[in-house]
Amino acid sequence: MGEKSAMQRSESKTPELKTLGDVVRWVVAELGAMCPSPERLAAYFANPDDANLRDVRYHVEEVRCPICRTEREAIQRAISD
Amino acid sequence: MTDGAEVLNVFMRCRPGLERFARTAFPRLAHDVDDLLQEIWLELQTKVVSSDFQAPRNCESWLRMLVRSRAIDRLRSMERQVFLSLTNTRGDASKSRERVELEDNGPSPATHAVEQERRRRQGLLLSDVLVEFCRWCEERPQRLAIKEAYERSLHGQSPAQIAAAMGVPPASVHQWLHQAREWVRQRVAERDVERSVFLTLYAGQ
Numbered sequence: 001m002g003e004k005s006a007m008q009r010s011e012s013k014t015p016e017l018k019t020l021g022d023v024v025r026w027v028v029a030e031l032g033a034m035c036p037s038p039e040r041l042a043a044y045f046a047n048p049d050d051a052n053l054r055d056v057r058y059h060v061e062e063v064r065c066p067i068c069r070t071e072r073e074a075i076q077r078a079i080s081d
Numbered sequence: 082m083t084d085g086a087e088v089l090n091v092f093m094r095c096r097p098g099l100e101r102f103a104r105t106a107f108p109r110l111a112h113d114v115d116d117l118l119q120e121i122w123l124e125l126q127t128k129v130v131s132s133d134f135q136a137p138r139n140c141e142s143w144l145r146m147l148v149r150s151r152a153i154d155r156l157r158s159m160e161r162q163v164f165l166s167l168t169n170t171r172g173d174a175s176k177s178r179e180r181v182e183l184e185d186n187g188p189s190p191a192t193h194a195v196e197q198e199r200r201r202r203q204g205l206l207l208s209d210v211l212v213e214f215c216r217w218c219e220e221r222p223q224r225l226a227i228k229e230a231y232e233r234s235l236h237g238q239s240p241a242q243i244a245a246a247m248g249v250p251p252a253s254v255h256q257w258l259h260q261a262r263e264w265v266r267q268r269v270a271e272r273d274v275e276r277s278v279f280l281t282l283y284a285g286q
Contacts, residue, residue, distance in 0.1 A: 017200030024235055027204050030109070031160075032153050033211035034232050037219055038146040052222055055229035063236060067153075070106035071145060074098060078141055 032067050034059060045072055084136035085129030091140040092125060098141075099148050107152045109159075121151055160205055210268045217264070230254050231261035 015030070017023050027033040035041070036056045044056040060068045092099075096118065103114045110117060124147075128134055137143035218228035226247065233243045240258060244251040 017197060017204065020200075020203065023200050023204045023207060027208040027211060028232075028235060030107075031156055031204070031208045032149075033208045034215060034228075034235070037216065038149070040219060042142060042146075052225065055218075055225045055232070058229050059232060063232065067106045067149065070102055071149065073105070074102045074145055075142065077098065078095075 028063075029066065032065075034063075035065060035068055041068055041071060045075055085134060088129050088136055088140055088144075089125060092122065092144055095141050095144060099144060102145055103148050103152055106149065107156065110152055110155060113155065117148070117152060117155060121147055124151075157205065157208065160201060206269065206272055210265055210272070213268065214261070214265055226253075227257040227261050230257040234258055234261075 015022065015026055017026060036044070036059060040053060040056055041060075043050065044053040044060065047053070048057065059065050060072070099118060100114050103117060104111050121144075214231075215228060218224040226249070229247065230243050233246065234240075238246070240251055240254045243258075244254045247254070
């Protein structure tokens with residue numbers, strides 16, 4: 001019973017996928033399909049000017065990946081605490 | 082105190098921050114964050130007593146990576162569950178579709194459900210392939226430009242715009258995009274052997 005409710009809840013929150021473009025946006029923005037590896041993301045936060053990490057810079061700063069940016073905010077919060 | 086015990090202590094101390102991180106980065110899991118963190122807590126208890134466990138240098142960051150990874154696993158698992166539930170009702174949906182379409186010229190709810198199911202399958206397959214593609218690119222520094230160019234193209238940039246943004250000749254961009262698309266196409270073809278999911282991959286539909 002509880003499992004069914006959880007499934008219905010998650011289904012209701014799934015975005016409407018009308019086109020392949022919707023699918024691509026969903027997997028990139030929500031499922032993190034193009035996110036860099038955790039090691040490279042951490043390396044970028046430590047050294048944003050590293051030329052070997054420019055693909056990560058694009059992903060974080062221009063695409064504004066919500067998952068990766070939340071990670072950065074968490075790191076910044078941990079440093080300031 | 083052992084390294085393992087220290088990791089568990091850090092988890093308890095950072096738990097509010099980890100909760101906040103999970104809720105912000107994965108809004109769809111907002112109702113499941115407690116369960117998610119409980120599962121991670123149990124996983125950690127097993128992990129830290131294994132003989133090959135080494136405490137990470139930055140424990141808090143490592144824990145966030147673990148939360149992120151398990152959250153993405155959970156999202157994908159949720160989608161698979163929804164997909165399976167749709168698949169199980171597909172027979173009924175097909176029968177009702179015939180009935181409903183006699184009465185209504187627009188797309189019926191059943192047609193819509195079948196299309197949504199196909200899009201979900203596309204998403205799950207594409208997600209797995211793209212993650213694999215990123216790890217493949219990250220194996221060699223010379224492939225990183227392919228990753229960036231391809232991600233830019235996924236976000237709608239033209240080859241000329243990509244070339245300008247990356248400061249490279251357009252010919253290089255064309256070559257990288259061809260390489261990336263061919264890589265993705267091959268992996269999709271390997272997994273979608275019946276071509277039931279991605280018939281329209283390059284038709285832009």
